[in-house]
Amino acid sequence: MAYVKNTLAPGEAYLYRAHFNWTYDVQSWFWLAFSAVPAGMWIEAAARHYFAHEPFGHAYLFFAGAAMMLGAVIFFSRYIHKWTTVIAVTSLRLILKTGLVARSAHEVTLTEIEEVLVRQTFLGRLLGYGVLSVHGTGGARIDFPVLGNPTRVRREIETAMMRARGLSKQNA
Incomplete structure (x- = not known):
């Protein structure tokens, strides 16, 4: 969480943080x-x-x-x-940060995201977990670990994408 707050640009707001599922x-x-x-x-x-x-x-x-x-x-x-993985949506970026000693951060600008894919097995639907994969322009791809409530995470990402692009749900 500190990583996200320390890397926020001026005017950028923290919107949502995804979490691991209880099955983890x-x-x-x-x-x-x-x-x-x-x-x-x-x-x-x-x-x-x-x-x-x-x-x-x-x-x-x-x-x-x-x-x-x-x-x-x-x-x-x-x-x-689990403790060192942060999956956050800001008003400008989608961030996946992992690592305790060595840090790996994958970030993609919301305006450059082309699609957000959710994969859930039957058991995943019953227990509320799934895997998210985000594809951006230029071949950028971020594969997230197993998350709790992946459809809500996708909805939060898509809502932030629409805001970043200046669209509202009424115009879409």
């Missing part, structure tokens, strides 16, 4: 919980002294620890991606 959080928590299952099983077995003198217990401990570490890495990398 569910997937992140699933990976953390799924990776905790082997660790929980090992803790249970260790508490009952099942692996007291078996080499299998040490191998399983290694597996459980590796699974937990992998799950934690997936969980935190997904949340860092």
